[in-house]
Amino acid sequence: MSDPAPWYDPAVPESEYFLGVMGLDVVGFSQSTRGRTPVQLVGDGAALGIARRSHREITYTVLLLVREECALPYALEWLSAALQGAPCEGSCVGDELGVFSCCPTGDGTRELRHLFGVGLLEGPTVTATRYMDEGIIAEATFTLAAAVPWIYREPLETLTDWITLRAGTLLTFDPDEVYGACLEATPCLDDPLCPPPPLPVRAPVPVDACYPTGSAQFYRSVVSLPPVAQPEWLEAVPVFELETGGTALRRLIVRFWANPLGGDCMDVADPCAACTDIQIPYLPAGSKLTVDGRTQRAEVDCPAGPLGSATSSPTLYGPLGRSFEWPVFSCPTGLCIEILSTSATTAADARARVFLVPRSDVG
Known part of the structure; x- marks a missing residue:
């Protein structure tokens, strides 16, 4: 109420007793998404196949801190709504996620990383609840999926000017x-006296x-x-x-x-x-x-x-x-x-x- 916190809503009195979300653990940044599926040959061995990167899944474990029991359902409602992403830019395309790779120093630019095409995959789900004299601590998990598997740094400072x-x-x-004027190399194994059979007609390349x-x-x-x-x-x-x-x-x-x-x-x-x-x-x-x-x-x-x-x-x-x-x-x-x-x-x-x-x- 005095911050003002982004989850505080004057129309919802119990939001005053929601103290916020504290990160506990995150999994999914230290695993490569690169993989390949070999295809077994009729004889011995296999064709390795093309290496590709799948989507990235990131699972967070967080603590919801509230001062009274009625504030806990609101905390879950707010977290669920916040994880839906931007109302106009989310949906199938996903959003941009900004994270720090380590504890930031200075303005945090060096440690800042970006993921794109991010959306909620599942959750949030409460896995444990602790009642104390000062309030309630609820442990919750949720998983985000990044359609673009890469983790991007900030742009290089040498190329930023208009x-x-x-x-x-x-x-x-x-x-x-x-x-x-650009020359293309011609195949050296084409026999001019015995040309190879013509290949099937290929679809034309679209041209502006x-x-x-x-x-x-x-x-x-x-x-x-x-x-x-x-x-x-x-x-x-x-x-x-x-x-x-x-x-x-x-x-x-x-x-x-x-x-x-x-x-x-x-x-x-x-x-x-x-x-x-x-x-x-x-x-x-x-x-x-x-x-x-x-x-x-x-x-x-x-x-x-x-x-x-x-x-x-x-x-x-x-x-x-x-x-x-x-x-x-x-x-x-x-x-x-x-x-x-x-x-x-x-x-x-x-x-x-x-x-x-x-x-x-x-x-």
């Missing part, structure tokens, strides 16, 4: 011609119907991350944010290059050596794009007049407007990140930023 797109270098080029051809002027902004800034034994994934500003933005390209020698990223321009592309054909004015490698989801928040804003999921394309693959950087190679936007559609207040987020399988 970049004004019009402050980049202005250049003219044709992305289609640039990619056309609005992928443009022809040269155009682009603003080019480059972000660099030195190899020493990346943790040596942790994978990392990017998070890209962009605000279009006053006009609609078309033909956005974001490229990632490995830079193990820590060279000048302004000299890196070979698209054949790029790790991957993120290409989006259109973003409306006043919108904000988020491409999140942690959850492998992309969202665009668009202005919706009196309704505030509306959220949509854009289609991401890769090089030449073809299939997109979520990038994962498994080694501390350093990065060069190039952001290209057409000068004719880049607003004066358009800006972008990139995060690189380390992740682990246990924590």
Whole structure:
């Protein structure tokens, strides 16, 4: 009542006698979710199969502290409601869970970890109750499930600043011609005198119907991350944010290059050596794009007049407007990140930023 505590409700008098929840134990962070199921062969041995990570289950044991018996049912009601997650962002997608890997020091940033796609799996369930002169202590358990098995750290501090797109270098080029110069190795065992039988027709790869051809002027902004800034034994994934500003933005390209020698990223321009592309054909004015490698989801928040804003999921394309693959950087190679936007559609207040987020399988 004097804090004010988040569970205190003036409309529920017994909430005044609920003193809170104290953590007792947690299980599920120190176990890897990686596994594989070998398939036995007809002869000796087995095919190992593909290693994959399942969802993560986290079980908490907590104490509910109350001063009178009538407050205990309310404490359970409140805990159950709190574990349902955000009313508008939960449901099938789940929520973000923030935890500390150890007792925090300073502002706690170094110890803070994040899990995504988290929802209540079962509970809470009271397993023991102790009555004392000063009140009641009830022991309860509940289990959360994280659809994304990874445990993420805070983004690396070297990539956090916003970049004004019009402050980049202005250049003219044709992305289609640039990619056309990339060579592909041909199989060396194909006999020209005895060609192999034709393979069955494969389904065509979806291609962006609005992928443009022809040269155009682009603003080019480059972000660099030195190899020493990346943790040596942790994978990392990017998070890209962009605000279009006053006009609609078309033909956005974001490229990632490995830079193990820590060279000048302004000299890196070979698209054949790029790790991957993120290409989006259109973003409306006043919108904000988020491409999140942690959850492998992309969202665009668009202005919706009196309704505030509306959220949509854009289609991401890769090089030449073809299939997109979520990038994962498994080694501390350093990065060069190039952001290209057409000068004719880049607003004066358009800006972008990139995060690189380390992740682990246990924590």
